[in-house]
Amino acid sequence: MSDRALHDSANAADEGARSGFSLVAVLVFMLIVSAIVVPFAVTAKTRLMIANSEVEQERLSLLAEGLGNVVASTLTGASGGQKVPLDSTPASCRSGELSFAVRVQDHGGLIDLNAADDSLLELGFAALGFEQQTSEELAKATIRFRDSAKLFVGLPPSRSAVGPAEDKQAPFESVSELQEFPALASIPLRTLNGVFTVNSKRGTVSADRAPSRLRAALASGSSASVVQALADASAYTVDVVVRRDSSGIAGEAGFIIEKSPTGAAFSRVSRSPAAEAGALPPVAGTADCEVLFGTEAARILRGLNS
Known part of the structure; x- marks a missing residue:
């Protein structure tokens, strides 16, 4: 083979090598760019979907x-x-x-924490699943919490373990105050609100408008404060x-x-x-x-x- 043919062959090989290297470099560059851009694109799309969902929910x-x-x-x-x-x-x-x-x-159809007597309060706590003795203790603790200054004058300062550490000596402002009682602290507020209220201002409860959980307890108990209709x-x-x-x-x-x-x-x-x-x-x-x-x-x- 002549020197010129050898020279041309070498040049072709070098050019092929350079082209191959350039192709690899371009592919590597594209991979790097994709690695940077794709996460941003995915994040942007995710944020857009979240934003659209939040707008729709609102x-x-x-x-x-x-x-x-x-x-x-x-x-x-x-x-x-x-x-x-x-x-x-x-x-x-x-x-x-x-x-x-x-x-x-x-x-x-709910039991008012400020107006109910102890027997009606007992039925309310029984509706939450407490045994009779615990329900009685909770009812007494509830009355003591709201009325201790008036109802417990002269009585020994004994207190039940189911009741709060301190008595409010004033009416309940919210059913959420029951969660200050250790025995009731773990009961969800929505469950407590399905039995008790501070808004009826009545010492009676209407059985026909009570939720199913409370209605069952009212039917199984006895209290003059349970009425059939309001x-x-x-x-x-x-x-x-x-x-x-x-x-x-x-x-x-x-x-x-x-x-x-x-x-x-x-x-x-x-x-x-x-x-x-x-x-x-x-x-x-x-x-x-x-x-x-x-x-x-x-x-x-x-x-x-x-």
């Missing part, structure tokens, strides 16, 4: 808030149009992709959950209301611990949304899906 929560006001206005209005059970039994309806769950509790209600807990079926995202709202003495239909007392704890579970069967929320609200809901 929209559904606002809708739940508005529907809660509709239910509250119906409950406290002059017409007294009752459209849902008043004993915490959920009701539901559907409009397009949106499904709705509503739960209302008349506080006349002519009028002054306070309610209203919980509403809205779900978009296609996304599985839910918004919720809940509050305790009282009939307002100022002329307005109702006033809010506080947020509902049940709503803060989590969404209502889906319920079997659905009613017409017009039955739950009225004709005008049902028309607006249909418009949201059009």
Whole structure:
């Protein structure tokens, strides 16, 4: 082979080597860029999805808030149009992709911590699963906590282990104060609120409006303070959950209301611990949304899906 042919062959080999190296360098560079860019792209997409979910949840929560006001206005209005059970039994309806769950509790079906006597308080603690002796001790500790200055003057300063370290000597302001009792500290607030209240202002409880857990205890016990029906209600807990079926995202709202003495239909007392704890579970069967929320609200809901 001539020198020129050898020279050309060497140049071709060098050029091929340089091309191969360049290709490898480009591939390595692309891998490095991908390693840097892809995580940012994935993170950005994830954040966008989270943001969209948060916006959707906020929209559904606002809708739940508005529907809660509709239910509250119906409950406290002059017409007294009752459209849902008043004993915490959920009701539901559907409009397009949106499904709705509503739960209302008349506080006349709960035991008022400030007005109930010891026998009625015992039934309340029995509804939470306590044995008779513990229920009796808790009832005495509850009365001592709220009324010790008046009811326990001259008595020895003995105190039950189930009661709080100190007595308030004033009415309960919230059911959450029961969690100061060692025996009740681990019971979720939503469970305590399913038995007790501070808003009925009555020393009686209406068995027909009591939640199922409490109704069973009232039926098995005996107390002159248990009545079968109340002519009028002054306070309610209203919980509403809205779900978009296609996304599985839910918004919720809940509050305790009282009939307002100022002329307005109702006033809010506080947020509902049940709503803060989590969404209502889906319920079997659905009613017409017009039955739950009225004709005008049902028309607006249909418009949201059009």
